[in-house]
Amino acid sequence: MNAHEDTYKPSGPVSKWFDERLPIMRMMHGQFVDFPTPRNLNYLWTFGGILVFCLVTQIVTGIILAMHYVPHAEHAFDSVQHIKRNVNYGWMIQSMHAVGASMFFIAVYIHMFRGLYYGSYKAPREVLWILGVLILLVMMATGFLGYTLPWGQMSFWGVTVITNLFSSLDEIIPGLGTAVVTWLWGGYSVTGTTLNRFFSLHYLLPFVIFGLVVLHVWALHVVGQNNPTGIEVKTKSDTVPMSPFAIMKDLFALAVFLILFSWFVFFAPDYLGHADNYIPANALVTPAHIVPEWYFLPFYAILRAIPSKLGGVIAMFSAIVVLVFIPWLDTSRVRSTKYRPIYRWFFWLFVFTCLALGYLGSRPAEGAYVLWAQIFTFYYFAHFLLVMPIVGLIETPKQMPGSITEAVLGKNAGGGGAVPEGFAAPAEKH
Numbered sequence: 001m002n003a004h005e006d007t008y009k010p011s012g013p014v015s016k017w018f019d020e021r022l023p024i025m026r027m028m029h030g031q032f033v034d035f036p037t038p039r040n041l042n043y044l045w046t047f048g049g050i051l052v053f054c055l056v057t058q059i060v061t062g063i064i065l066a067m068h069y070v071p072h073a074e075h076a077f078d079s080v081q082h083i084k085r086n087v088n089y090g091w092m093i094q095s096m097h098a099v100g101a102s103m104f105f106i107a108v109y110i111h112m113f114r115g116l117y118y119g120s121y122k123a124p125r126e127v128l129w130i131l132g133v134l135i136l137l138v139m140m141a142t143g144f145l146g147y148t149l150p151w152g153q154m155s156f157w158g159v160t161v162i163t164n165l166f167s168s169l170d171e172i173i174p175g176l177g178t179a180v181v182t183w184l185w186g187g188y189s190v191t192g193t194t195l196n197r198f199f200s201l202h203y204l205l206p207f208v209i210f211g212l213v214v215l216h217v218w219a220l221h222v223v224g225q226n227n228p229t230g231i232e233v234k235t236k237s238d239t240v241p242m243s244p245f246a247i248m249k250d251l252f253a254l255a256v257f258l259i260l261f262s263w264f265v266f267f268a269p270d271y272l273g274h275a276d277n278y279i280p281a282n283a284l285v286t287p288a289h290i291v292p293e294w295y296f297l298p299f300y301a302i303l304r305a306i307p308s309k310l311g312g313v314i315a316m317f318s319a320i321v322v323l324v325f326i327p328w329l330d331t332s333r334v335r336s337t338k339y340r341p342i343y344r345w346f347f348w349l350f351v352f353t354c355l356a357l358g359y360l361g362s363r364p365a366e367g368a369y370v371l372w373a374q375i376f377t378f379y380y381f382a383h384f385l386l387v388m389p390i391v392g393l394i395e396t397p398k399q400m401p402g403s404i405t406e407a408v409l410g411k412n413a414g415g416g417g418a419v420p421e422g423f424a425a426p427a428e429k430h
C-alpha cells in the first residue's frame with residue numbers, strides 16, 4: 001500500500017490492547033483517514049464513494065426483498081405485488097432496489113467516463129482499470145438476472161431473447177449453441193426452473209462484485225489517485241489527508257445524489273422501468289418491441305446493427321472487452337484530456353456516440369435506425385482502435401502546470417516548465 005506517515009493513536013487501553021493484536025483500525029485509519037489525496041480532485045472523483053453506497057444499498061434492500069419474494073413461475077409476479085402492497089414498507093424497499101439499479105448504472109457510467117476523460121486507465125493504473133471493467137461485466141450480469149425476477153412480460157421475453165443469443169454458437173460448432181441454451185434454461189424453453197437458478201445467481205453475484213471492489217480499492221491505494229491534471233503527486237503539498245477533505249466532499253455529493261435517488265423512489269418509481277413488466281409473463285404473447293433496461297441499450301443497438309446473429313453477439317461482447325486494452329491503445333504522453341486539444345473533440349464525439357447508440361437501441365431495428373446504428377457502432381470501435389492510437393502520436397499537448405500545487409495556486413507556488421517530469425505515464429515517456 002501507498003507509504004505515508006502513520007498517525008494512528010489508539011484512543012484508550014482497550015483499543016491499544018486490540019491494536020497490538022489485530023491492527024485493523026490502524027490499517028483503516030491509514031487507508032481512509034490519513035491517506036494522501038490530490039488536493040485538486042473535482043466532484044467527478046466522488047462517484048467511487050457513491051458507487052460503494054449504491055452497492056451496499058442494493059445488497060441490503062435485496063436481502064430484505066428475498067425474505068418475501070418467491071422464485072416460482074406461478075408466484076413470482078404476485079409475490080412482488082405482495083411486497084409492494086402488504087409488506088410493511090415493502091413498496092419503499094422494492095422501489096429503492098429497482099430504482100437503485102438504475103442509479104448504480106448512472107453512477108458507474110459517470111465514473112467510467114471520468115476515468116476516460118482524465119486518462120485514469122494509463123500506467124500505473126491498468127490493473128485498477130481492468131478490475132473496473134470486470135466489475136462492470138458482473139454488474140451487467142446481475143442487472144440482467146435481476147430483471148427476470150418480477151416475471152413480467154419484459155422479464156420473460158428479455159431472458160428469452162438474450163439467452164437465445166448463445167444459440168449463435170451453432171454457426172461455429174453445430175449443436176453447441178443449442179446445447180448451451182438448453183443448459184442455461186434448464187430445459188427446452190424459459191420456465192420456472194430458469195427463474196429459480198437466475199434468482200440463485202442474482203443473490204450470489206453482488207458478493208462477487210463486493211470482492212472485486214475490495215481489490216479495486218486496494219489497487220487504487222497502491223498506486224494512488226489520479227487527478228484532473230493527470231500530473232503525478234510529487235510533494236506533500238500536492239495532497240491533503242483523505243479525512244476530512246475528500247470524505248466531506250464525498251458526503252456532500254452523496255447527499256445531492258440521494259435527492260435525485262429519492263425523487264425517483266418517492267415520485268416516479270416506475271419511470272425507469274417498462275410498462276409491459278406490469279403484465280404477468282405469458283409465453284404465448286410476444287410484446288411488439290422487446291427492449292432491455294436503459295443501461296443496456298447502447299450494447300443492444302450494437303448487437304442489432306450487425307446483420308449476422310453471431311457477428312452481432314461478437315460485436316456486443318467486444319464492445320466491453322475492448323475496454324480492457326485501452327491502457328495500451330492510448331499512445332498519448334499526457335493523461336488528462338484537459339491538455340489534449342485534438343483528442344478532446346473525439347472524446348465528446350464518443351460520448352455522443354454512446355448516447356446515440358442508447359437511443360437507437362430503444363427504437364425498432366428497421367430502416368434508417370439500423371443504418372445509424374451501424375455508423376455509430378463503427379465509430380464506437382474506431383474510437384478505441386484508430387483514434388486513441390493515432391491521435392496520441394500526432395497531437396502536441398497544451399502547456400501544463402509544473403505540479404498539482406501549481407495547478408491550484410498558480411505559477412508562484414513552485415514547479416515550472418512546459419512539459420515537466422512526472423506528468424506522463426511512465427510507460428509512455430519518450
Ligand code: HEM
Pocket residue numbers: 044045046047048049051052055108111112115118120121125128129131132133135136209213216217220224225226227
Ligand atoms: C461497483 C462498482 C465500483 C465501485 C464501488 C468503485 C469504487 C471506486 C472508488 C471508491 C474509487 C476511488 C474514488 C474515485 O476515484 O472516485 C475508484 C476509482 C477508480 N475506479 Fe472505480 N468503482 C467501481 C467501478 C468501476 C468501473 C466499472 C471502472 C472502469 C471500467 C472503474 C475505474 C476506476 C478508476 C480508473 C479509478 C481511479 C480513478 C482516479 O484515481 O482517477 N471503477 N473506484
